[in-house]
Amino acid sequence: MSGVSTTTAQDMAKVTVATGFWTKARKVGLGLLVAGVLAAIIFGSLATEQSARFTLSEDSGGAALEIGGTLGAILFGIIAAAAGAALLAGLDQRWFLWALGVGIVGLVLSFLCWQISDAPPGQNFMPMVNMVRGTFLLALPLIFGALAGVLCERSGVVNVAIEGQLLMGAFAGALIGTMSGSVWIGLIAAALGGAFISLLLAVFSIRYLVDQVVVGVVLNLFAIGLTGFLYERLMQTNQQEYNQPPHFGTWEIPLLSDIPVIGPALFRGNIFLYLALILVVVLQVALFRTRWGLRTRSVGEHPTAADTLGIRVLGLRYRNVLLAGMVAGIGGASYTLLLYSFTKNMIGGKGFIALAALIFGRWSPTGALLAALFFGFADQLGAYLGAINSIIPSQFLAMLPYLATILAVAGLVGRVRAPAADGKPYIKG
Incomplete structure (x- = not known):
């Protein structure tokens, strides 16, 4: 088992040397980390203590997910930064899209906590049904x-x-x-x-x-x-x-x-x-x-x-x-x-x-x-x-x-390649 582990570590080291430390995943991780920290600082300072409510209906009534504007903006910014830090630390490639998704959702929610809490009284809610529809x-x-x-x-x-x-x-x-x-x-x-x-x-x-x-x-x-x-x-x-x-x-x-x-x-x-x-x-x-x-x-x-x-x-x-x-x-x-x-x-x-x-x-x-x-x-x-x-x-x-x-x-979130023959006319021989 130790021999297998040693071999795997050596293979990973070779890959790191071949591709360099700054892989695409790490570049994205650094971007998410910086964006998350900035979101926590900027959106957290701009948000108010008024609650940000995400209602589960089409209006302000009924059940709702509620969080303080300042707390939510800071918390979700930290979550986005944590996802970026995980990618920067070399998270397994299988989890790349999940970490990227968590980071993007965290940034969006941090922004929304600021915006909703800063809305006039009576408008500090987002009707989730209307948003999805x-x-x-x-x-x-x-x-x-x-x-x-x-x-x-x-x-x-x-x-x-x-x-x-x-x-x-x-x-x-x-x-x-x-x-x-x-x-x-x-x-x-x-x-x-x-x-x-x-x-x-x-x-x-x-x-x-x-x-x-x-x-x-x-x-x-x-x-x-x-x-x-x-x-x-x-x-x-x-x-x-x-x-x-x-x-x-x-x-x-x-x-x-x-x-x-x-x-x-x-x-x-x-x-x-x-x-x-x-x-x-x-x-x-x-x-x-x-x-x-x-x-x-x-x-x-x-x-x-x-x-x-x-x-x-x-x-x-x-x-x-x-x-x-x-x-x-x-x-x-x-x-x-x-x-x-x-x-x-x-x-x-x-x-x-x-x-x-x-x-x-x-x-x-x-x-x-x-x-x-x-x-x-x-x-x-x-x-x-x-x-x-x-x-x-x-x-x-x-x-x-x-x-x-x-x-x-540009390839910053993974390789994007069109079909090889896309746009190329075919002349039957």
Whole structure:
């Protein structure tokens, strides 16, 4: 046993020498340690003795988790610093993501204890049900868009056209849904609208080998121009006939909807929420546990080798890109068949945020879901702080997910690598 331990220690020493002391985990740990200490000092000094209440309902009534503002800001800052210190001390790599998660949550809670305790009397609470519900609602188009990106880029096709797919889906859902008077027909039309943009992407990038980033940008502009023109010619002149789509209602799941916080937020939801969660599970299993998933990943990593094994590389790419367009089109319909009527360029850049979520989520369905929820939470937090008249401009909070994405792409939170053949055209020999 001692011989084994000695060998292991020697191996670890060799790894340390080869990689240097400042591994990525230790760099992240140092950052968390410094941020946690600063949070405890700054947020702790700015917070008041008024309690910060996290209510388990939709208002200030009912059960709540309560802590003094100053105490909470200092305590959660220390927790974040402790997580950073553990990483800096060389915590096992298996626990890296857990320590990182604890550190980030600690920083967020330290910040919230300051903000909530500093709110005017009667507003020193955060309704957790509304926060969770708002996070998922704002993340819905991002989840669908990021899943569309996963389908394309795992197949070797860069999908910069997510914005156009979402927009065309929103437009088709509103137009056809209004004309037919059926939300279900509108939903099908939205899927076909997104698939139309994807078909153009597939033809130009796969058949004619046009640069995939360039064609994606052009298709976004095409979707903005086409939907804007038709909006002005049809919808704006006759809103009642062309732009009054029916909306899906709320679907409540018995028993599950009674679970505190999560129940009212998730299980009194809409069809788009349930579809998004189901799609994440289905695509995660399909990509990593089925023959289709193996073939898709092989086409995205090494199409020449896949071709020699009899896989129809181009055909599989066509099918997956079209499927991605349908998924994104349904995401676009979450605007017009759930809450709003159609307006010009109503997606407002969400497709590019979905692309960032795809990268931040490391090209996996579950990662894309978590990244999209991170973006959605930042948006919802900005809205909440605006409601309590925070001194922090919401624009600064909106920057945080993008900063995290930059750090992820730079490799500071682990290796982030796109599929090897992503964006590279394949010419069958």
